[in-house]
Amino acid sequence: MPHPAPAAPSAPQASPPAADSGPDNPDSGRWPSSPTLREAQALATAAGLPVLEARMLLGHLTGYSRTQLITRDDEALTPARREALAALVARRLAGEPMAYLLGEREFFGRVFRVTPDVLIPRPDTEIAVEAALARLHGRARPHLLDMGTGSGILALTLALERPDAEVWATDVSPAALAVAQDNAARLGAGNVRFLRSDWYAALPEAVRFDLIISNPPYIAAADPHLVQGDLRFEPVDALTDHGDGLGDLRTIAAGAPARLAPGGWLLVEHGYDQGEAARGLLAAAGFVEISTARDLGGNERCSGGRLAT
Numbered sequence: 001m002p003h004p005a006p007a008a009p010s011a012p013q014a015s016p017p018a019a020d021s022g023p024d025n026p027d028s029g030r031w032p033s034s035p036t037l038r039e040a041q042a043l044a045t046a047a048g049l050p051v052l053e054a055r056m057l058l059g060h061l062t063g064y065s066r067t068q069l070i071t072r073d074d075e076a077l078t079p080a081r082r083e084a085l086a087a088l089v090a091r092r093l094a095g096e097p098m099a100y101l102l103g104e105r106e107f108f109g110r111v112f113r114v115t116p117d118v119l120i121p122r123p124d125t126e127i128a129v130e131a132a133l134a135r136l137h138g139r140a141r142p143h144l145l146d147m148g149t150g151s152g153i154l155a156l157t158l159a160l161e162r163p164d165a166e167v168w169a170t171d172v173s174p175a176a177l178a179v180a181q182d183n184a185a186r187l188g189a190g191n192v193r194f195l196r197s198d199w200y201a202a203l204p205e206a207v208r209f210d211l212i213i214s215n216p217p218y219i220a221a222a223d224p225h226l227v228q229g230d231l232r233f234e235p236v237d238a239l240t241d242h243g244d245g246l247g248d249l250r251t252i253a254a255g256a257p258a259r260l261a262p263g264g265w266l267l268v269e270h271g272y273d274q275g276e277a278a279r280g281l282l283a284a285a286g287f288v289e290i291s292t293a294r295d296l297g298g299n300e301r302c303s304g305g306r307l308a309t
Helices: 037-047 051-062 066-071 079-093 098-102 123-136 153-161 174-187 229-233 247-258 275-284
Strands: 104-107 110-113 143-147 166-171 192-196 209-214 260-269 287-294 300-307
Touching: 037 051, 037 079, 051 066, 051 079, 051 098, 079 098, 098 104, 104 123, 110 153, 110 174, 123 153, 123 209, 123 260, 123 287, 123 300, 143 153, 153 166, 153 174, 153 192, 166 174, 174 192, 209 247, 247 260, 247 275, 275 287, 275 300
Parallel strands: 143 166, 143 209, 166 192, 209 260
Antiparallel strands: 104 110, 260 300, 287 300
């Protein structure tokens, strides 16, 4: 889940140029038919993109590294690539996240494929990975469950960091599961089982886990952040429970004791203002050693507890 704490907007601040605004407008048809890489970057920045984003889009289209973009800056774009760049610039100026335009985002030192079917990985979610790894320390061949896996960042990162683990990854969205499975193949995570499931519903009754982790929808339906910034483009059902933001957290906490091995752990990511509520849900479900980790901005972000034995 993205983090709706107040933050600077991630999209460029320039408004998209009007259709007849001249050569700075990527939709105006007034770009040279085959601009050089240097000219293309200048046109993109003149239209309103930051230099870094213009360079990233050019690198994405050409497959060139930053160094190659510099050393080959007099190389001409083909008309097809010129049109593709103009389209990407227009989409970015309209606010579409760079992760979706590039089709990837780094998480915990690895590059994951992302599409509009899944949430964009955020650095703050790495806090949940670190918390899970700390609780698994010294436990051999653990069984792990990641619910609402999305692109698979939690399940696959844990699987790769702990190759001795057996990891289950579930999601109610077939499209999201397809992205996660593709990431597993790309990253070589062969110790992950994928299952379409609405939380615990499709899990085999006899399976128990040493740790359950989830980054569920936790933004309240009335939260204005849902219509701001990157969140406008992300899958709404992965953002909000269409209620008070705690509905899925309640379901996860209440159902975890029946799915955990004795002494097993539950970790859930939540909103910056939901730490107290999350700890209350864990306590009500019978968890002990309850604590909350803070994210990079100092906000309460990931709460967890151990099932009392």
